[in-house]
Amino acid sequence: EVQLVESGGGLVQPGGSLRLSCAASGFTFSSYSMTWVRQAPGKGLEWVSVISDSTDVTLYADSVKGRFTISRDNSKNTLYLQMNSLRAEDTAVYYCARKMRYGNYPVDYWGQGTLVTVSS
């Protein structure tokens, strides 16, 4: 059974940093691209970032480019999102999700999400 478990969320002050983790199990983690998607309270879904299976490709939404860094450790089956210079508008539930396969495919499995609150 595919499982994705996020951790690392919490309350952080504006300008602060936080690192999210996503522990994967039930599939060959190193064979799949992985994605972060966020959802502000009461709002819709926003795609944040993607990383390829071999880490050679990383892409970001303009809203986080230069502040967030996606990475992965295939030996630990773990995905990360390093978030720096956090702003109030980054407050959201952050989901990690598995991309179905390489190419023009959506995500098929999601974690339960971890809440990040940016506030003083």
Added chain:
Amino acid sequence: DIQLTQSPSFLSASIGDRVTITCRASQGIGSYLAWYQQKPGKAPKLLIYPASTLQSGVPSRFSGSGSGTQFTLTISSLQPEDFATYYCQQVDSYPRTFGQGTKVEIK
């Protein structure tokens, strides 16, 4: 970036109703469109990809159609478990944008 516009943003319907949600893309995306269902406090669930292919385990009352810039999600006979928010997402190019969502509530 490709913009996706869903309509309506909200709809109120009764059990057994036929429901149609539309997703319009700002430029052609072929059939590279996915539909998700999200219930309160839960992660989204993939229903359809590409535009008209039902994912495994999704009830046959759900169907998708369209290509290019105009897409629809139809629920042929609304069931109690279908009350949720539905999102379309394009996977033609990055950034992978979502529609703003359509909330389906009980009339």
